[in-house]
Amino acid sequence: MDAKLVEIIACPVCKGKLQLDREHNELVCRFDRLAYPITENIPVLLETRARRLDPDELPG
Template identity: 65%
Template sequence: MALDYKLLEIVACPICKGKLNYDKERSELVCRADKLAYPVEDDIPVLLENRARPLKEEELPL
């Protein structure tokens, strides 16, 4: 089973309420504005600030 792409249309960053991009390789939802990556575990996004991974500039998707 994979992350439901319809879900991406309605989920938002819990901090800035901005769009999240799915990084399939790392199984993360990425917020470019806050430079954070939220894990996706068992196809369920974990949108908790304390579980987010800070991203370096070079890790941000184009």
């Protein structure tokens, strides 16, 4: 995933900044505790496809 793209993409729910989680191949919104999958190098920014994160799963 291109770092420049990660800088300009926003969470579709709160419009906040997303963080790249390379280990799980996801974009994470820390505020909403949602992880959006990246499929074939394309972020899937649909709330219905996001998974809810437990507080201990949030990347540092």
